[in-house]
Amino acid sequence: STGRLKLGLDGDTPEFSSFSWFSMMFGAGIGIGMLTFATAEPMYHFATNPNVIMGETGASAADNVNNAYLWSFLHWGFS
Numbered sequence: 001s002t003g004r005l006k007l008g009l010d011g012d013t014p015e016f017s018s019f020s021w022f023s024m025m026f027g028a029g030i031g032i033g034m035l036t037f038a039t040a041e042p043m044y045h046f047a048t049n050p051n052v053i054m055g056e057t058g059a060s061a062a063d064n065v066n067n068a069y070l071w072s073f074l075h076w077g078f079s
Helices: 018-047 062-076
Strands: none
Touching: 018 062
C-alpha cells in the first residue's frame, strides 16, 4: 500500500518526527486558511450570522459590522 512507501535509501531515517511533520502541515493549513478567508469570512458573516438569524440586527446593516468580526474571530481566534 502507498502508506507504507518509504522515500529515500534503505538506511535513511526521516528528517522530521511525525509530530513535527504534523505541526508543519497544520501550520501551513492554518496559514493558507487565514490568507484565503481573511476578507471572505467577515463579508459572509456581515450578510448572515446568528444575530441576523435571531433578528437582533439587520443583514448588511452598519450595526452588523461588529457581529461579523465577532463570529469570524470566534472561528479563527484560537489560531
